[in-house]
Amino acid sequence: MANFINMYRQLLSLPLSALVKNNPIPANPIEELSLNIHQPIVYVLPYTSQTDFVIFRRNCLALGLPDPAEKNEINGVKLPRYVYLDEGRRIFKSKGAKDETTTIFNKYLELHRTSESLDVQLIPVSVLWGRSPGQEDKSDLPNLRLLNGIQKTFAAIWFGRDTFVRFSQAVSLRYMVVEHGSDEKIAQKLARVAKMHFAKQRISATGPRLPNRQAMFNKLLQSEAIRRAIEDEAKSKNISIEKAQKEAYKILDEIAADVSHSSLRAVDRFLRWLWNKLYSGINVQNSNRVRKLALEGHEIVYVPCHRSHIDYLLLSYVLYHQGLVPPHIAAGINLNFWPIGRMFRSWGAFFIRRTFKGNRLYSAIFREYLSELFHRGYSVEYFIEGGRSRTGRLLAPKTGMMSMTLQALQHSQTRPISIVPVYVGYEHVLEVDTYAKELRGAAKEKENAGLVLRVIKKLRNLGQGFVNFGEPITLSNYLSQHFPDWKEQNHEEKPQWFTPAVNNISKQVMININKAAAVNSMNLVGTALLSSRQRALSREQLLEQLSSYQQLLQNVPYSTDVVLPNVTPQAMLEHVLALDRIGVLIEKDNFGEIVRLERSSAVLMTYYRNNIQHLFVLPSLVASIILHYEAIQKDLLLDAIRKIYPFLQGELFLHFNEDELNVQIHQIINEFARQSVINSNDNFLSINKSKVRILQLWSAGMQEILQRYYITVTILQKQPAISRAELEKESQLVAQRLSVLHGINAPEFFDKAVFSSFIANLKEQRYFDESGYTVLDKIEELASTLSHLISTEICLTVKGTIEKSEDLSS
Secondary structure (H helix, E strand, C coil): CHHHEEEEEHHHHHHHHHCCCCCCCCCCHHHCCCCCCCCCCCEEEEEHHHHHHHHHHHHHEEEEEEECCCCEEECCCECCCEEEEEEECCCCCCCCCHHHHHHHHHHHHHHHHHHHCCCCCCEEEEEEECCCCCCEEEEEEEECCEEEEEEHHHHHHHHHHHHEEEEEEEEEHHHHHHHHHCCCCHHHHHHHHHHHHHHHHHHHHCCCCEECHHHHHHHHHCHHHHHHHHHHHHHHHCCCHHHHHHHHHHHHHHHHCCCCCCHHHHHHHHHHHHHHHCCCCCEEEEHEEEEEEHCCCCCEEEECCCCCCCCHHHHHHHHHHHCCCCCCCEEEEHHCCCHHHHHHHHCCCCCCCCCCCCCCCHHHHHHHHHHHHHCCCCCCEECCCCCCCCCCCCCCCCCHHHHHHHHHHHCCCCEEEEEEEEEEEEECCCCCHHHHHHHHHCCCCCCCHHHHHHHCCCCCCCCCEEEEEEECHHHHHHHHHHCCCCCCCCCCCCCCCCHHHHHHHHHHHHHHHHHHHEHHHHHHHHHHHHCCCCCCEHHHEEEHHHHHHHHHHHHHCCCCCCEEECCCCCHHHHHHHHHHCCEEEEECCEEEEEEECCHHHHHHHHHHHHHHHHHHHHHHHHHHHHHHHHHEEEHHHHHHHHHHHHHHHHHHCCCCCHHHHHHHHHHHHHHHHHCCCCCEEECCEEHHHHHHHHHHHHHHHHHHHHHHHHHHHHHHHHHHCCCHHHHHHHHHHHHHHHHHHHHHCCCCCHHHHHHHHHHHHHHHCCCCCCCCCCCCHHHHHHHHHCCCCCHHHHHHHHHHHHHHHHHHCC
């Protein structure tokens, strides 16, 4: 019988190799699942299928995993390397699959009793033929059901390129023996647990059935909240109920997605071509976190940072290829134009207006629609920043969508809701040229088909893309920890805990996004060149600085989720030079090579520097203080940092609390000393003159932030009773003048939103009294600290510009 099965598998191999592509999930299971291939491995498959076995075996061999066709030999005993849980519907099947599997499990458990060093790993594996979840109004089953021979033939032809081999987390038999013993009941329990795992896996891979759009509309329009909103609309506008109902239907039709699995399959092929055209690779990290949540039955809300319009497509593509369901995506109404709007809608986009203000009917309908998505178990994605960042930094969170998410949890949501922060980064953003123009004052161009075509024409080598899934926030756990009264029944629409909870969770999402930053060659090269006043460094200086950056990020990690490049500084530089149209040039003189950033590219490069500025801000602050004082006691350095840190924390969403801050600063000092950038003797720190250039370049990364802070506090010293609106305006005008006089290229330097954030943080830190008047002694102390860390030339320009402004207004 074994010979016939082997012959049958060989016959299957040729057509399957042509029809079915290798698509393992995860892409590198040995590393991502921490598999120990030096211990015996047993693959657990859901049912007997020679077709599945051939595909699964081919993937194992390609990944460097042990060959499932061979046997494990343990202490002279040979046992199969794979088992089936069920018989399936195949020609060659194990009629006693259940009994046979239990027997094999028992033999492995018996070996664990006699060999203490043995630790067999059980790895559940399933072959997913297509990912269609089916339709609510149709009786068809998802394509992950057991297929007979004829069905499998059609599946191979139709779904061959969309077939995935899913490797799950290994189960340690040693752990099972230690925790539960090794009798026959444990073997049966293992089989039952594996079956439950495969059932959950099918649901996590396909998601719930797609809705009948019209039936969903009818249900929503009959909901109490929308019926009340329709009645209010009719009364307030003095129109009939029928007319208000038509308006409600029109709004719902404008909002709702119309997902089509066939459209998702088609766009997957297009996106595969697009990423190969645009980027040399898409790096995905920590996707196991999301797969774990999906298997545990969580309602998942993806909250990525927003760099580019292609973020929508990239995240859905990545999730699909990680064995997860692409989410329903909240997209701006500006993207609902022909023909893109209809296509986006079929891929899962639902459209949201810029503001709900004054439109109670729209607000009620949108809230109920979002709640219905959660209720039906669809994953959701929204951009908490509200729009794309033009500066490369995270924007302040817009809390509307988070508020509606908490309301859905509040109103009888049975499944746990988990927020998954996602860091999305690129070595080159498609729209970065447009961002630079908009920051210089150009009007934002309205999205249209012509704009899309112009972008497509620019397709070229843009380096690499990065998707890093941050630490999830399970809302019920977070609320129970920080707002223990949240479950208490309250008839108020928004209980007392609600708004602080929304604000705190939104802020924590931003912090977790920054904790998952992906550092790349473009970030680091751009940071180093922009730190030089002339935007140029010798090749040797640049490589030395890149090495300093790399060592500090490795030895003093910002967080365990940060992803770092694992190549040499030389390789980083060569990679950046190979990218198209980024403005980094090599020039030669009698002394060697100079790496220079074109003037026109300086503003664009600040975008990429700003992506990771939060990782560098504390080392830069330490370097600035030591450089300007030349020699300083550690205690005085820590005091200066504590005064400035709350503002950096608020602006850049830093995660360190007071105790963690002290530890981080001491580690930074120790690392600078290890690199011989500074001298550290007991409680005394001083510059090392032979490495002062490295310290200067580190320091430069902090200067623009300190200069902005100094502008605002100097205005407050002169005008302690100034209103907040006037303070923002005056700070912005002074910053604009300073940027012209001193050649400051950073686009966020005179951004009103940045000054608004700093002023809000001043208020939070009690630099204003209850009447809004400046607390002068605190402001003067902060101004004194800042003035010692920026150049005399800058201080004089700031003071002179403020005095001139006062003269003009008097």
